[in-house]
Amino acid sequence: MPASRPALVPAPTQLTARPGHFTLTPDTTLRITPGAEPAAALLRTLIAPATGLPLRPAPDGPFVLAHDSGLSGLGTEGYGLTISPDAVLLRAAHLTGLLRGIQTIRQLLPAQALADRARPGMPWQLPCVEITDVPRRAWRGFMLDVARHFQPASFLRRYVDLLALHKLNVLHLHLTDDQGWRMPVAAYPLLTEVGGRRAQSMVGPAGSEVFDGIPHEGAYTERELRDLVTYAAARGVTIVPEVEMPGHTRAALAAYPELGSVPARRLDVWTRWGVCDTVLGVHEPVLDFCRTVLDTVLDVFPSPHVHVGGDECPTTEWATSPAARARIEAERLSGPAELRGWFLGRIGAHLRERGRIPTAWAETGESLPPEFTVMTWRDPEHTRVALKRGHAVVSSHHSATYLDYAQSTSPTEPPAQPGTVVDLRTVHDHDPPDEPTSGGELLGVQAQLWTEFAPTASHVDYLAFPRLAALADRAWHGPSPWPLARARLIAHGARLAALGVRHGPFDPYVPVPHRFGEEPR
Numbered sequence: 001m002p003a004s005r006p007a008l009v010p011a012p013t014q015l016t017a018r019p020g021h022f023t024l025t026p027d028t029t030l031r032i033t034p035g036a037e038p039a040a041a042l043l044r045t046l047i048a049p050a051t052g053l054p055l056r057p058a059p060d061g062p063f064v065l066a067h068d069s070g071l072s073g074l075g076t077e078g079y080g081l082t083i084s085p086d087a088v089l090l091r092a093a094h095l096t097g098l099l100r101g102i103q104t105i106r107q108l109l110p111a112q113a114l115a116d117r118a119r120p121g122m123p124w125q126l127p128c129v130e131i132t133d134v135p136r137r138a139w140r141g142f143m144l145d146v147a148r149h150f151q152p153a154s155f156l157r158r159y160v161d162l163l164a165l166h167k168l169n170v171l172h173l174h175l176t177d178d179q180g181w182r183m184p185v186a187a188y189p190l191l192t193e194v195g196g197r198r199a200q201s202m203v204g205p206a207g208s209e210v211f212d213g214i215p216h217e218g219a220y221t222e223r224e225l226r227d228l229v230t231y232a233a234a235r236g237v238t239i240v241p242e243v244e245m246p247g248h249t250r251a252a253l254a255a256y257p258e259l260g261s262v263p264a265r266r267l268d269v270w271t272r273w274g275v276c277d278t279v280l281g282v283h284e285p286v287l288d289f290c291r292t293v294l295d296t297v298l299d300v301f302p303s304p305h306v307h308v309g310g311d312e313c314p315t316t317e318w319a320t321s322p323a324a325r326a327r328i329e330a331e332r333l334s335g336p337a338e339l340r341g342w343f344l345g346r347i348g349a350h351l352r353e354r355g356r357i358p359t360a361w362a363e364t365g366e367s368l369p370p371e372f373t374v375m376t377w378r379d380p381e382h383t384r385v386a387l388k389r390g391h392a393v394v395s396s397h398h399s400a401t402y403l404d405y406a407q408s409t410s411p412t413e414p415p416a417q418p419g420t421v422v423d424l425r426t427v428h429d430h431d432p433p434d435e436p437t438s439g440g441e442l443l444g445v446q447a448q449l450w451t452e453f454a455p456t457a458s459h460v461d462y463l464a465f466p467r468l469a470a471l472a473d474r475a476w477h478g479p480s481p482w483p484l485a486r487a488r489l490i491a492h493g494a495r496l497a498a499l500g501v502r503h504g505p506f507d508p509y510v511p512v513p514h515r516f517g518e519e520p521r
Contacts, residue, residue: 006127007491008107009469010167010476013078018128020085022062024051024109025124029058035067039090039098042234046106050115051124065098066091077169077236078134081105083126099236103165104131111494114165139394139444140475141170141240142468144460147177147251148273149451150196150218151460157231162465162499164235166472171232172240172307172446175220178250178270178278182219183243185296188256188289192219195251198269201455216455225300240359241301245290246280246343247313253278259286261317261324273452275312282339283323291350298354305373306351310360313340345369361396362386375446377402380433387440395432395445401471403427403463404450407504414462415453424506428470428485447471458502465496465503 003017032040043065044055055063064087071093074080079092079101090101108126112119142163144156156171163171175183181195197217232239250270253260257267261281270276280286297306315336318324324339331342348358348369362374364382366389373392376382386393395401399420406416407423427447434442447468454460466489473485490506 003127006108006129007488008104009488009492009495010473011480011485011488012104012131012133013477014130014132016130018084018130020128021125022083022085022088022128023123023125024053024055024063026053028053028063029056029061031059031061031064032057033064033066033068035095036065036098038095038234039065039067039102042099043102043105046102047109047113049117050113050119051109051122052118052120053124062086063088064090067093067095067098069093074132075134077167078132079104081129081131081133083108083128085128088126096236099164100133100135100167103167104133106165107495111498114495114498116500135167135476136478137442137444137475139170139446140168140472141172141394141444141446142168142464143172143174143242143396143446143448145174145177145449145451146182147174147180147244149201149216149455150180150182151457152218153220153224153228155457155460156228160228160232160235160237162468162501163237165495165499166469167476168468168472169236170238170240170446172242174242174244174450176243176251176309177248178276179273180216180218180269181251181255183225183241183293183297184219184222185293186222187292187296190255191252191293194255195269198251198271200271222300229301238303239301240303240305240307241297242307242309243293243297244309245347246282246286246340247311248276248309249280250276250278253280256289259289261321275314277314277316279313279317280343281321281323282318282327282343287346290347294347294350295354298351298356303356305357305359307359307375308344308347308351310340310344310368310372311363312361315339341367341369344372348372357392359394362391373443377448383442384433384435384438387435387438387442390439392441392443393432394443396448397430397432398448400426400430401445401447402450403447403467404452404454407463407467414459416463417450417453422467424467424470424486424489425482427467428474428482428489430471430474431479445471445475461502462504465501466493466506467504469496 003019005017030040068091074093076094077096077100079097081101082089092098112122181191185191196219200213201216229239254267254269318336318339348371351358357373359373360368362376368374374386375394375396376386377396377398383393383395404417405420405422406413496503
């Protein structure tokens with residue numbers, strides 16, 4: 001009888017199932033080559049809570065973690081995994097590849113191995129397989145908006161673990177917006193003291209103007225963010241910070257109104273959703289403010305990419321601002337519409353001088369300085385345009401990767417962003433347009449979860465999964481027949497359940513096995 005094929009998510013590049021299994025016991029030891037020690041530490045950390053296995057090191061251990069720089073064909077993240085009845089061999093050219101292989105080993109174990117408490121009496125067996133695995137896309141990301149609805153650092157660490165399990169390698173944190181500022185900046189303490197708190201939160205169905213009168217607040221400490229970066233790096237995940245400018249800055253202007261185009265005006269932190277007309281001014285103290293904020297961001301986050309938002313910036317206030325008119329004349333611009341590109345050019349130059357890559361949302365793909373990495377979200381054609389202009393591009397097409405949209409038309413769906421329905425197959429089918437002969441580079445893909453209508457951890461889980469697993473499968477493995485992919489995703493539900501993920505439906509018309517709104521205990 002042929003061995004059954006494990007239902008891994010994402011699917012490996014090559015997998016051959018063999019008869020038999022390798023059993024992990026309290027006596028199983030690890031043979032760890034130089035450079036593989038962090039992978040061994042991660043393996044112990046991740047499986048010890050459920051299994052209790054010590055996995056002690058030994059020079060002749062049957063479970064081998066091999067860091068071999070000669071395996072150049074595997075790239076930075078690829079790995080090879082061989083499991084026989086008597087031995088396990090995980091090899092990679094880079095530590096990151098070993099970390100990816102550790103996540104495959106976790107998925108090959110029974111789903112109970114993912115639990116956070118002891119599961120005594122379980123046989124911890126790995127099926128015999130031969131796997132060679134290399135990702136299709138270099139950037140496989142998830143953007144989480146913590147500006148609209150704040151989530152604590154413990155929640156972010158949990159999502160780092162969920163991303164790592166699915167071989168996603170970027171957590172893009174949307175830290176500031178009109179509705180909240182979550183990033184501490186020592187030189188501007190009011191950003192979090194004032195900008196981190198709004199008077200009320202919107203509730204009710206999408207588009208309603210019903211307010212609950214309950215303040216919403218929260219901000220991270222610098223220590224929490226530094227610890228998050230370290231935690232993520234140990235799992236092969238990069239934290240990409242986003243601090244919005246020059247638009248989506250109402251929270252900052254509530255704290256420091258002198259930074260606005262109407263400096264004498266007093267504002268509150270916005271309690272509505274959408275695009276706010278209030279934007280940063282273009283006078284020199286504003287640029288000093290932005291540089292100071294970004295220098296703090298650079299000090300906390302070592303990510304090569306630093307996101308500055310950059311889109312949805314109305315020019316209404318600039319059109320009537322004396323300072324903006326003076327700037328237009330001094331820079332010989334044609335009018336207010338060119339101020340956004342000028343502003344981002346100055347900010348981008350500051351980041352490049354410090355060795356970082358400026359990154360921004362692209363509404364059209366045509367108006368960002370050429371040195372920017374762009375996230376195209378409105379239309380697939382904008383990805384082509386950006387690539388032809390020579391940009392590095394992360395495809396974030398809203399109708400396939402925005403997980404704040406509803407998953408179905410079912411009346412039982414919880415509140416979600418009004419607009420299109422983005423179901424599981426839509427996410428899995430999405431493949432961004434590529435222009436291999438263009439001057440640009442398609443780095444990869446990213447899912448987005450804006451949180452206007454997702455105030456709780458349970459709601460974030462419901463919207464993110466299983467759709468994020470589908471995006472991970474496509475981004476790492478590439479196309480696969482939908483019936484096979486869907487079957488793997490459904491089988492993967494047992495792992496999500498073991499992790500306490502309160503996920504949405506695998507089929508839009510089949511109820512999930514828990515009531516939406518219940519928080520995990």
